[in-house]
Amino acid sequence: MSEAGPRPPLPWAEIIAVGSELLVPPRLDTNSLFITDRLNECGIEVRAKAVVGDRRGDLEAMLRAALSRTGLVVLCGGLGPTDDDLTREAVAAVTGRALREDARILEGIRQRFAARGARMPEINRRQAMVPEGAEAIPNGFGTAPGLWLEHAGRVLLLLPGPPSELKPMIERVAAARLAPLAGGARVRRRVLRICGRTESEVDELAAPVYSRWLVGPLTISTTVLTSPAQVELHLSVRTADVEEAEVRLDAAAAELAALFGDDLFSRDGRALEEVVGQLLRDRGFRIGVAESCTGGLVSGRLTDVAGSSDYVGFNAVCYSNEAKTSVLGVPAALIGERGAVSEPVALAMADGIRNRAACDVGVGVTGIAGPTGGSDEKPVGTVVIAVTTADASIVRTYRFPAGRARVRQFAAQIALDLARRVLLGVEPGRAFVYTPPAVAGP
Numbered sequence: 001m002s003e004a005g006p007r008p009p010l011p012w013a014e015i016i017a018v019g020s021e022l023l024v025p026p027r028l029d030t031n032s033l034f035i036t037d038r039l040n041e042c043g044i045e046v047r048a049k050a051v052v053g054d055r056r057g058d059l060e061a062m063l064r065a066a067l068s069r070t071g072l073v074v075l076c077g078g079l080g081p082t083d084d085d086l087t088r089e090a091v092a093a094v095t096g097r098a099l100r101e102d103a104r105i106l107e108g109i110r111q112r113f114a115a116r117g118a119r120m121p122e123i124n125r126r127q128a129m130v131p132e133g134a135e136a137i138p139n140g141f142g143t144a145p146g147l148w149l150e151h152a153g154r155v156l157l158l159l160p161g162p163p164s165e166l167k168p169m170i171e172r173v174a175a176a177r178l179a180p181l182a183g184g185a186r187v188r189r190r191v192l193r194i195c196g197r198t199e200s201e202v203d204e205l206a207a208p209v210y211s212r213w214l215v216g217p218l219t220i221s222t223t224v225l226t227s228p229a230q231v232e233l234h235l236s237v238r239t240a241d242v243e244e245a246e247v248r249l250d251a252a253a254a255e256l257a258a259l260f261g262d263d264l265f266s267r268d269g270r271a272l273e274e275v276v277g278q279l280l281r282d283r284g285f286r287i288g289v290a291e292s293c294t295g296g297l298v299s300g301r302l303t304d305v306a307g308s309s310d311y312v313g314f315n316a317v318c319y320s321n322e323a324k325t326s327v328l329g330v331p332a333a334l335i336g337e338r339g340a341v342s343e344p345v346a347l348a349m350a351d352g353i354r355n356r357a358a359c360d361v362g363v364g365v366t367g368i369a370g371p372t373g374g375s376d377e378k379p380v381g382t383v384v385i386a387v388t389t390a391d392a393s394i395v396r397t398y399r400f401p402a403g404r405a406r407v408r409q410f411a412a413q414i415a416l417d418l419a420r421r422v423l424l425g426v427e428p429g430r431a432f433v434y435t436p437p438a439v440a441g442p
Helices: 031-041 056-069 087-095 103-115 122-128 163-182 199-214 242-263 272-283 297-303 321-328 332-338 343-357 404-424
Strands: 012-018 045-052 072-076 099-101 129-131 135-137 146-151 154-159 186-194 221-227 230-239 264-266 287-291 361-367 382-388 393-399
Touching: 012 031, 012 056, 031 045, 031 072, 031 163, 031 186, 045 056, 056 072, 056 087, 072 163, 087 099, 087 129, 087 146, 087 154, 103 122, 122 129, 129 146, 135 163, 146 163, 154 163, 186 242, 199 221, 199 230, 199 242, 230 242, 242 264, 264 272, 272 297, 272 404, 287 297, 287 321, 287 343, 297 404, 321 332, 321 343, 332 343, 343 361, 343 382, 343 393, 361 404, 382 404, 393 404
Parallel strands: 012 045, 012 072, 072 154, 287 361
Antiparallel strands: 099 129, 135 146, 146 154, 186 230, 186 264, 221 230, 361 382, 382 393
């Protein structure tokens, strides 16, 4: 790639997360989410993200491809002192620039070690190597500086991998250096969240509406995303007229909200547990949760919200039948007659936790997460959820997609949504509801 050439139109960016540890299950690339949010605030849209391991050839190929498509490439990770930290070398090779040791960076690293009473290992000299023409971005929380490099009309931004170092660094360059690349434009968004309908149902209703927004001077881009028992509609506008964008997005969100009624639980991007928490707080209610197959997921989501001690009381994970009886007071005869996964038992669990916790709302969840334990009548994925108050109760049987983790995630989401609907006094959603066969008996 030559040095000459005009910078292509921004504001499109790509992100490359570097590190073999990001390619194994325990590790997630959360840096890209943070970078995307900050770039959007600057008016820069992210068109692609990628994760690459610590192989220089793979990284160089990915970087060349990104530079052929976009004007801004953000690389995070691979700036450490070890042999597998190859981002500097790959950038130098792709841009045809030599790596030079920066004496000021090297001295800063030495001083950082000295401040801790330690000697700088020789291996840390690698972090002072800079491609010719690159500008160092100070790192107040680690030894690896960031780098800003303009090349052939493109911009490369190199950031360290640890979030505690990356986040303040991108904040440092956002307003001063990234925002001007967007030419004064900003990206504004709305996130609508729906529970009680499938993705295909949501898109069937929404598509005729959002397709009209793709024409005109201020277009609205719409993305449909799905997760267990939840569908999201992401609306975005890129414009220099922020006030007009906010008005247009408000009108668009209102139009979609009218389509989905009570199934839409959030127009401002709040998670379901936040919505339920606010409803409880507004009414001065407390909630208790009795969980079996979800193993504490519902309780965990409720208590993830700051200030949830205002409305979360005594919760219980009662996995065994004995625990359902001894802790919640579910009659052993009822479990023996109807089975632990049944609507009467779920109701008894909800009432039991409500009484034991002396709270206003009780939630009971019981089911078969799998992969074993199912039957022809109650296959894996069968979950029964009940919500009760002093004045109302609701119970539903569901058939969720198989897979232990997925069943638990679906069940936790639906349990929170049923609580929301009981608090609002509205009908439950239709998705995943299953009517169990009638059982003879009193």
